[in-house]
Amino acid sequence: MSTEIRKVGVVGIGLMGSGIAQVAATRGFPTVVADVTEEIVKRGTERIRESLQRLAESHEKSGGKSGIPPQEKEKILTRLETTTERAKLLDCDILIEAIMEREGPKIELISSMAELGYRGLFVSNTSSISITRLAAVYPNPEKFMGMHFMNPVPLQPGCELIRGFLTSDETFETVTSFCRELGKEPIFAEDKAGFGINRMFVPFLIEAVKVVEEGIMSCEDADKTTLCLGHRMGPISTLDYVGLDTTLAIAEVLEHDLGPGYKAPDLLYKLVAAGFYGVKSSKGFYLWDKGKKLGINPAVARYRRK
Ligand SMILES: NC(=O)c1ccc[n+]([C@@H]2O[C@H](COP(=O)([O-])OP(=O)(O)OC[C@H]3O[C@@H](n4cnc5c(N)ncnc54)[C@H](O)[C@@H]3O)[C@@H](O)[C@H]2O)c1
Structure with a gap:
């Protein structure tokens, strides 16, 4: 596991956030995932359980060539904490934002995490929005960049990494290593609408x-x-x-x-x-x-x- 990143925070437990949290926990990271209501959190957790179940079945059917060993399923779930309170994300070493694809709510989220005192690495799973504009509301824009996972996250091998105008070399290198630790192949792109993909x-x-x-x-x-x-x-x-x-x-x-x-x-x-x-x-x-x-x-x- 990375020396810089030990605990992962994910915001949004929709299609993408649930997949990202699942992959982080599968790769051994204690992971906190937050969304707005208990009901949404419950639905997202159920999606993760179902996905792990499918992977366990695939492991059995393929004689261990794909999926995850069934005994791993519960271990992965114990690494996952779900919450509706943003403050529970404060001790994470990286936050992965995976909320709806709208600039206003993303900016509100990033600013509010900064107001709560978060100053660690911050990445956005945005599909298209300017990383530089999102980073502008974070007090440490050098620690901000894009990490665009593919759907469905547990199965797709690639992840597009986007440097904002002010992303530092250190952030870029740490996030690139983290991407590999999640088992994803980095695909590099510059910060322009929609990036490459x-x-x-x-x-x-x-x-x-x-x-x-x-x-x-x-x-x-x-x-x-x-x-x-x-x-x-x-x-x-x-x-x-x-x-x-x-x-x-x-x-x-x-x-x-x-x-x-x-x-x-x-x-x-x-x-x-x-x-x-x-x-x-x-x-x-x-x-x-x-x-x-x-x-x-x-x-x-x-x-x-x-
Ligand atoms: N769907 C895809 O194929 C895909 C692929 C790559 C990237 N993305 C990107 O991932 C992000 C999420 O997309 P999705 O498909 O998971 O959407 P989704 O609608 O499935 O999930 C979004 C989640 O964000 C939550 N949310 C909204 N505002 C919030 C807030 N302020 N705080 C906490 N949670 C909040 C919602 O309750 C919902 O659970 C978007 O930026 C999207 O562009 C999507």
Whole structure:
């Protein structure tokens, strides 16, 4: 374990925060994970339990080639502490922010941790927002940078590391080593909207929505297209997994920082306004039940017939 980082704090126990906390605890770090309500914390903890259970089953099925040994499951859970109190994060050596993809709430969180007296390493899992702008509200911007994990965190091998304008060499090196200690391959990027990955990937997802919106393809056919590229999951299903609210937020950052060519289509705005966020709300382009696809969302099918 790293000499500099012994205890990890994660803020947000949603899709990403739960995965990040799970990976940190799996790699031996005592980990505190905070969110806003007991109910959300309970749901996030359940997601971690289910993920560990799947990994334990995969270990058994693969004869130990993948997953985690079943006896590890409970040990990992004992390294995890959950809370709704931000003050419980103060003795962590690094804070990983994984709350909603909106600049206002992220800035409020970073400032409030500083007001509580936190001065350690601080990283943001933002998909697109300027690391330099977020670091500007932290009293030690040299200790701030981007650490953009991929979804689902326990399975994806890469993590994009983004240096802010003022990130120090020391922070950059410590976070790079920490990334490797979490078993993730660092992918380096500079601080510009969407960094490298979402600068390429989100416009692709957005074009897929336009292909459906313009009646060029059904969701199912748009999803089949990437089989030709060797990707089993197509762009429309991927959108449901990433979260339509999160994708829209990223598209808005790209549009704001890079120009109107990145504007999200009307269909995406309508789905988010209707509360259809994808797998996490059981409705997106498709209808979902506990991660199982049930069929196309009738609201999308009706919209396409217009
Ligand atoms: N979904 C993806 O595929 C993906 C991939 C990489 C990075 N990200 C980034 O990770 C971050 C989180 O995304 P997600 O998909 O986990 O979203 P999510 O909606 O699943 O979870 C966000 C969580 O943050 C919590 N939260 C909101 N405000 C908070 C606050 N002030 N304090 C504490 N908790 C708060 C919410 O209650 C929720 O549990 C975003 O910045 C997103 O861009 C997402």
